[in-house]
Amino acid sequence: MHGRYRKGRRIAPLLLSFLLLLSSCAPSYTRAEGYGMGTFLSVSAEREDTASALLPLVNALENEISHRVADSSVARLNLGETVLLSLRLKEALALSADVAEKTEGAFSPFSLPVTALWDFNGTPRVPDEAALAAALAQVKGASLTVSENGAASLIGKIDLGAVGKGMAADLLADALKERGESGLVSVGGSIAAVGSKGDDPWRVGVRDPLDTSKTVGTLSLLDAFVSTSGSYEKSFTEDGVSYHHIIDMRTGMPARQGLVSVTVVAESGVLSDILSTAIFAVGMEKGSALCEAYGAHLLAITEDGTLYASEGMRALFTAEKGTVLPL
């Protein structure tokens, strides 16, 4: 009896104090914002110096992979030089080539001849038919050879516009992990959720493609990457016809698969970024199989606003209203 009393007197205050202190010590996050890769960047990290220290990493990556940067690895490859690739770039190109094969060329990393004609980052216009045909021939005839030591040589021209933001998300996520911190990074809508937010998953909204001031639902993410491709992001109208920026590299024309938005959750940023573009080009049915092949999860929104989600995505996504149909 006295033993129970002494034990209760010792344990209870300690237990109560521990529980209360534990509940009040959930991590808080500092957010730093910036611009890079032609888009908006943000890093939410536990430490203020981490959030601000990570942003410049994106600029360094851009200097390596942007074809617009004169002495980047990609620009030099495009000029016909033999270039020693970083591991990150080598892996991104290998994955791009794999997806290109699986989509029978609907997605291609060798897309610069076609994307340059459309010029969505400058003065977009519908390309001349003959010029487009010649550009497509260059895309289809392109090839990249990489030796064991990482030295690469290229026939064709690379444009990593559909890959770069995912690569940047990977880079920032790796940097957070190296620092032993959880956090959330966003590179123009390619997002990496590292760890958890305290005891909770990170909450990522999915933009409504039919009203971009709203969202269609919430993703709950733990150690995951998400990217979205949408026809609403960049488009122009010529002679009454609307043209968006997600080009089907089989035809050289904007993909017309009845989709307005494709969101992919995957194990890496580069995979989510590539798949969101590739699936937009091949459509839901083939896209669903593609996601399954890579262990990724798919949310697709059609032109009439209907949401379709894979089984794995339905476990992560909560719609704000209406039904989410299975893929």
Place this chain on the structure above:
Amino acid sequence: MKNVIFRRNDLLLLLAILVLSLLFALPFVMRREAGAAIVRYRGEVLDTVPLSVNEERIYTLPEGEVRVSFTENGVAVLSSSCPNRDCIRMGSVIREGSGIYCLPLAFSVTLTGEGIFDGITG
């Protein structure tokens, strides 16, 4: 003899620890629930506006002026010297963890606080 786990003084001690712990936790709880719109230019915070205000504010930048509306219905850019006007076309945002961005001006308005997304994809 009765089975006594705690005596009166023990209960007073527990109560004191409970009160102290709650006082310690309170700043963290209040910080998590606070909501605001944070206005940034070139990464630097220009202004922090509580979501409860109903007013317009004008931000004078070297590139020109940006007029922003803060109301209970959301935050919206009403006018901007930026030639693209993408920020105006975005309309009003109220629930987003990332808000309105103008790339050419490097100007942004982001919403923070409990119940708001940590990020937006798309």
